[in-house]
Amino acid sequence: xxxxxxxxxxxxxxxxxxxxxxxxxxxxxxxxxxxxxxxxxxxxxxxxxxxxxxxxxxxxxxxxxxxxxxxxxxxxxxxxxxxxxxxxxxxxxxxxxxxxxxxxxxxxxxxxxxxxxxxxxxxxxxxxxxxxxxxxxxxxxxxxxxxxxxxxxxxxxxxxxxxxxxxxxxxxxxxxxxxxxxxxxxxxxxxxxxxxxxxxxxxxxxxxxxxxxxxxxxxxxxxxxxxxxxxxxxxxxxxxxxxxxxxxxxxxxxxxxxxxxxxxxxxxxxxxxxxxxxxxxxxxxxxxxxxxxxxxxxxxxxxxxxxxxxxxxxxxxxxxxxxxxxxxxxxxxxxxxxxxxxxxxxxxxxxxxxxxxxxxxxxxxxxxxxxxxxxxxxxxxxxxxxxxxxxxxxxxxxxxxxxxxxxxxxxxxxxxxxxxxxxxxxxxxxxxxxxxxxxxxxxxxxxxxxxxxxxxxxxxxxxxxxxxxxxxxxxxxxxxxxxxxxxxxxxxxxxxxxxxxxxxxxxxxxxxxxxxxxxxxxxxxxxxxxxxxxxxxxxxxxxxxxxxxxxxxxxxxxxxxxxxxxxxxxxxxxxxxxxxxxxxxxxxxxxxxxxxxxxxxx
Amino acid sequence: xxxxxxxxxxxxxxxxxxxxxxxxxxxxxxxxxxxxxxxxxxxxxxxxxxxxxxxxxxxxxxxxxxxxxxxxxxxxxxxxxxxxxxxxxxxxxxxxxxxxxxxxxxxxxxxxxxxxxxxxxxxxxxxxxxxxxxxxxxxxxxxxxxxxxxxxxxxxxxxxxxxxxxxxxxxxxxxxxxxxxxxxxxxxxxxxxxxxxxxxxxxxxxxxxxxxxxxxxxxxxxxxxxxxxxxxxxxxxxxxxxxxxxxxxxxxxxxxxxxxxxxxxxxxxxxxxxxxxxxxxxxxxxxxxxxxxxxxxxxxxxxxxxxxxxxxxxxxxxxxxxxxxxxxxxxxxxxxxxx
Numbered sequence: 001x002x003x004x005x006x007x008x009x010x011x012x013x014x015x016x017x018x019x020x021x022x023x024x025x026x027x028x029x030x031x032x033x034x035x036x037x038x039x040x041x042x043x044x045x046x047x048x049x050x051x052x053x054x055x056x057x058x059x060x061x062x063x064x065x066x067x068x069x070x071x072x073x074x075x076x077x078x079x080x081x082x083x084x085x086x087x088x089x090x091x092x093x094x095x096x097x098x099x100x101x102x103x104x105x106x107x108x109x110x111x112x113x114x115x116x117x118x119x120x121x122x123x124x125x126x127x128x129x130x131x132x133x134x135x136x137x138x139x140x141x142x143x144x145x146x147x148x149x150x151x152x153x154x155x156x157x158x159x160x161x162x163x164x165x166x167x168x169x170x171x172x173x174x175x176x177x178x179x180x181x182x183x184x185x186x187x188x189x190x191x192x193x194x195x196x197x198x199x200x201x202x203x204x205x206x207x208x209x210x211x212x213x214x215x216x217x218x219x220x221x222x223x224x225x226x227x228x229x230x231x232x233x234x235x236x237x238x239x240x241x242x243x244x245x246x247x248x249x250x251x252x253x254x255x256x257x258x259x260x261x262x263x264x265x266x267x268x269x270x271x272x273x274x275x276x277x278x279x280x281x282x283x284x285x286x287x288x289x290x291x292x293x294x295x296x297x298x299x300x301x302x303x304x305x306x307x308x309x310x311x312x313x314x315x316x317x318x319x320x321x322x323x324x325x326x327x328x329x330x331x332x333x334x335x336x337x338x339x340x341x342x343x344x345x346x347x348x349x350x351x352x353x354x355x356x357x358x359x360x361x362x363x364x365x366x367x368x369x370x371x372x373x374x375x376x377x378x379x380x381x382x383x384x385x386x387x388x389x390x391x392x393x394x395x396x397x398x399x400x401x402x403x404x405x406x407x408x409x410x411x412x413x414x415x416x417x418x419x420x421x422x423x424x425x426x427x428x429x430x431x432x433x434x435x436x437x438x439x440x441x442x443x444x445x446x447x448x449x450x451x452x453x454x455x456x457x458x459x460x461x462x463x464x465x466x467x468x469x470x471x472x473x474x475x476x477x478x479x480x481x482x483x484x485x486x487x488x489x490x491x492x493x494x495x496x497x498x499x500x501x502x503x504x505x506x507x508x509x510x511x512x513x514x515x516x517x518x519x520x521x522x523x524x525x526x527x528x529x530x531x532x533x534x535x536x537x538x539x540x541x542x543x544x545x546x547x548x549x550x551x552x553x554x555x556x557x558x559x560x561x562x563x564x565x566x567x568x569x570x571x572x573x574x575x576x577x578x579x580x581x582x583x584x585x586x587x588x589x590x591x592x593x594x595x596x597x598x599x600x601x602x
Numbered sequence: 603x604x605x606x607x608x609x610x611x612x613x614x615x616x617x618x619x620x621x622x623x624x625x626x627x628x629x630x631x632x633x634x635x636x637x638x639x640x641x642x643x644x645x646x647x648x649x650x651x652x653x654x655x656x657x658x659x660x661x662x663x664x665x666x667x668x669x670x671x672x673x674x675x676x677x678x679x680x681x682x683x684x685x686x687x688x689x690x691x692x693x694x695x696x697x698x699x700x701x702x703x704x705x706x707x708x709x710x711x712x713x714x715x716x717x718x719x720x721x722x723x724x725x726x727x728x729x730x731x732x733x734x735x736x737x738x739x740x741x742x743x744x745x746x747x748x749x750x751x752x753x754x755x756x757x758x759x760x761x762x763x764x765x766x767x768x769x770x771x772x773x774x775x776x777x778x779x780x781x782x783x784x785x786x787x788x789x790x791x792x793x794x795x796x797x798x799x800x801x802x803x804x805x806x807x808x809x810x811x812x813x814x815x816x817x818x819x820x821x822x823x824x825x826x827x828x829x830x831x832x833x834x835x836x837x838x839x840x841x842x843x844x845x846x847x848x849x850x851x852x853x854x855x856x857x858x859x860x861x862x863x864x865x866x867x868x869x870x871x872x873x874x875x876x877x878x879x880x881x882x883x884x885x886x887x888x889x890x891x892x893x894x895x896x897x898x899x900x901x902x903x904x905x906x907x908x909x910x911x912x913x914x915x916x917x918x919x920x921x922x923x924x925x926x927x928x929x930x931x932x933x934x935x936x937x938x939x940x941x
Contacts, residue, residue: 047844047850064850091805123713148713208662443759484641553682
């Protein structure tokens, strides 16, 4: 089945861009609404009705031609984009690159040709400033083409100012100009030291002898393949023709402006179900890796009636400097926020020194929450709030601020470390410490007595009084120790038995977040962990341990001595921002023991 | 070493292909293999067949080729568009095998013609006559007025009437230009010949002053009506249809019998669905009844490296009572022969 390989290192970025709170960026569809797509934008393959937040224009129907942003924001209706060309029909949206939201500069292509004769085709690159680059100019250096072969994905590479200048410069050129002078495009791109990466709808010149596939990412500036379909997809996927066997297409592509190939994100035209990797044609994939974001995660805040709606266009401001007061929770309980899944459980290595490893781990006791350090010049205060999920599937609607006092270290030049008292006000607000040594906006959360799923939220207030709310980070709390029970059937605890007797009994080792248990015996003459049962490790999220497992310990051959049988049960919880190293268990352990004396037979 | 040998073999194969005479030439006399009468389809993406090598020696299957069961290639894309003097692979977005003997295949492409104003990806093309019916003629009675794409098509009516209609178009020298000037003649002619063209579009049409249609609805060119809404095509458990059920699943391929029996409609969607009644956008679905055949079953004989290749065009002979079980029977027989 679908088994996405999550790109842990990128998850934080994805979370930030996908879950940005709608409240801070809401705007009416029109010029202002585009700002919601500053970091991230996409379009679906089909129309649907949002059951979630109502778009700014009050129309719940989302077209596959609309440009969508994080938190269910409709950044631009299709009419907002094609309207620049006096088109009043929805022509779909096949590719998009949001260049500059402040100047309303979006490069895109449509699914359909313009209704105005030869104005533009679905293969042309359009810009919201009115510029049109004919498809033939894009593919000019691929001499084999010479006809409109469609446009399926687009991404501009280069210095942002140069790209904006380029888009301004080409406003003077008509589509006919490009058709007559297709070679000029690569010349200008060279002069500006920028590039247009794109993919086509068709393979050229022939499928039998392709110069490129419709699944390859191409360069308009150099007439070269930036990343072939086989490079985009990891080796276990049979991508590429003729070698590996299938052209998966390239429906959408994005990267950073520097054009670092390792930052290419994309979607395919067809799904794949393999043993090592599965993906749909709506998932965001990472070059050479696996699924970075599932289509359903991309769309969940729209609460559509179907979980899959495809992905036709993708724009991603990777590597762009974040706005100065953008609130982001970067670490929880010692774990990078990106390593915490939507179920609130963390996986992988911690961001602490020394490191520890999490395995579907919840959090307990004191949980450190660290926010990205914002601009000390432009931002004034922050607060952290938590909200409990009323049901595992229902997000919280109310949040409480963290108002407990705590202490925090700061560094004062040249060599003074000071532990300062931090006292949030009744609403949880704290002033921003610019000289904190905690590595960000620090707040500890005493979770004692709390269990279950919670959402955390960081809010930063800028000097103008505007509040910037972070994406929620979901955390699972588990402050309940594992249950451990050891009962003996055949011998009394602390009683005497004879060598050769078989000690029989039952054990129970359970926890909502069970990790492992171990049953062993020892005496001063038999030191160490002498296992009575094999160590039991958790097998998956649904594994809560075992109840009333029978055991039999044959004492034949053991020396006479005082003995104890020990049952240890561990859960997976990260307590106080850490888990001790060691197998078979970590962190939170519950032991249960039985003692007795083993005597020589009479 | 094994990899090297494979590469050498592939290289040699490519050389052979390169040195072979150019593929199907323009104006080449064509004939469809018998299997294509019963079932023909196209995939969404290109792939290399690992099964029997096609008769032309080329193992690469284009998403523009018309395929049939048993690894049969009904027509290479260049054979289809070649009759329009096009030498590039333009993809295949819809197809209907109307008459084997007359070699009448109606289809649409993924890309516009490289020959200016010859046809667009939204036009309906018919080989063996080079008929081009522009998109706006198909949607004339809906009042669309611009090219809104063509994603699936199926001719309804007595086959003799359909052939007579196409002959009339030919004999009347009704060119694309003619239809663009007289788009209203199409529904009139269809009514006159007591036939219809069912189709779906790439775009959704939402006029302000009247009811429109979804790109997932099956439309009638003769009547300007919706033959089957997206919500009607898919089982009630699927949230298909806007605004009521919530999602437009699109209509990527469609076929039925010539009598136009709605209950015989088989089709594929643009997007998959994964909840209870699951299907992919490459499966053949039955009217109101979910999956009839999986995408894998269609492409099995080609033994592709991936089990899913999508479904862009579909033709099935669904005449008579027995035809109800036709495809499942064929596939079952085929599965057994493969095993």
